[in-house]
Amino acid sequence: MTSRFRTLSTLCLTLTLGIGPGMGAAMAAEGPAASSDKAAQYALPLKELQTFSEIFQRIKQDYVKPVSDKELLDNAIQGMLTGLDPHSAYLDAKAFKQLQIDTTGEFGGLGLVVGIKDGFIQVVSPIDDTPAQRAGIKSGDIITRINGVSVQGMGLDEAVKMMRGKPGTEVKLEVAREGVSKPLHFTLKREVIRVDSVKSRMLEPGYGYVRITSFQANTAASLKKAVEKLDHENKGALKGLVLDLRNNPGGVLNAAVGVSNAFLNHGLIVYTKGRMSDADLRYEATPGDILHGAPMVVLVNGGTASAAEIVSGALKDNHRALIVGTRTFGKGSVQTVLPLSHDTAVKLTTALYFTPNGHSIQAEGIEPNIVVEPLAVGKSLSDGFQALREADLAGHLANPDGKDQNLRNGKGDPGLARTDFQLYEALTVLKSLVLSRGFGAAASG
Structure with a gap:
């Protein structure tokens, strides 16, 4: 079990499981027939990749403004992973560093665990003794705007990034709550969130x-x-x-x-x-x-x-x-x-x-x-x-x-x-x- 595949998981609904040898090693241990089947199973889908390449080129050529290759490929990777389930994701250098910070149990933010529902950000649970919990934000609340910006269709990582920041700075949330006809408005001050578990x-x-x-x-x-x-x-x-x-x-x-x-x-x-x-x-x-x-x-x-x-x-x-x-x-x-x-x-x-x-x-x-x-x-x-x-x-x-x-x-x-x-x-x-x-x-x- 290689150590580089190990890490602590985040508080946002993540568990950690170490994995061992790669696919190539697993295939090498099997017989010729099994190896052939494995090779066919993991063969690259050339037709689909050709379609991807055509779309990539069309965006670079015809999109309303220039887009870097890195941005396009990062977006493609994100879409490939987030399309699997709500918990798989690509962590760029900044997100990966933030995950490592999260596992220490200390970060600057509001104290919310969130997920995505119907294109909006929904509160799974507020963390005890944090600005969000003290302000009265509840499990199931739907966050519709962050600092006046609509979150509809926004990625979960981007929304979390907007809510986190330097302790002492303010974040304004617009929240929809079941049974309440009008949106609720909260002005929260970020704190260093130390999770005393x-x-x-x-x-x-x-x-x-x-x-x-x-x-x-x-x-x-x-x-x-x-x-x-x-x-x-x-x-x-x-x-x-x-x-x-x-x-x-x-x-x-x-x-x-x-x-x-x-x-x-x-x-x-x-x-x-x-x-x-x-x-x-x-x-x-x-x-x-x-x-x-x-x-x-x-x-x-x-x-x-x-x-x-x-x-x-x-x-x-x-x-x-x-x-x-x-x-x-x-x-x-x-x-x-x-x-x-x-x-x-x-x-x-x-x-x-x-x-x-x-x-x-x-x-x-x-x-x-x-x-x-x-x-x-x-x-x-x-x-x-x-x-x-x-x-x-x-x-x-x-x-x-x-x-x-x-x-x-x-x-x-x-x-x-x-x-x-x-x-x-x-x-x-x-x-x-x-x-x-x-x-x-x-x-x-």
């Missing part, structure tokens, strides 16, 4: 709460420290834990495996399947449950994506936790970042991942054991709004099981039911698990 607190004696906002390289280690801190505050082991993965857009695959492993003593966590043998990987849990078998509830919603869905699926299928909330986003694909020459790279979808029970999450998501909508004293906070999901993204990969078409269409804090109804219900479910002592049976549904 793990936060924790006690809900009440014996019951802890951990929120993971994204999956970074150090998330599993931070999780263990957070649980140790809660045990110390509780002056003893916790009776139960609520793990909040709502609006978590994902991140690094190994971090998701590490977090899942922290709560399991054995069992399969996740496996991936792709066209190349090196894309087929299995991740097994090892002994060392940091909660020592104490009951768990995992909170999810439509903004729970990618690596966060791996954790949800692993804990659900291994009967380690009850999943509470609403159906998750449904990003079950793996992206590999392949460095090229001249400091550029290709981010390519190379595999799908599957939960321990063999379910693909792609365009389907994780179905909670207990569905709890985000209500507040008789009123839906979502006002009938349906959050953006992977199945809504243009060009998304279909679920290999053919499921995504049907799926589109106690004490505690006295104010918790009003301020966070889903968390209130999760705590109630957690208490019932502790009291029933029948956790294994309860979690197997």
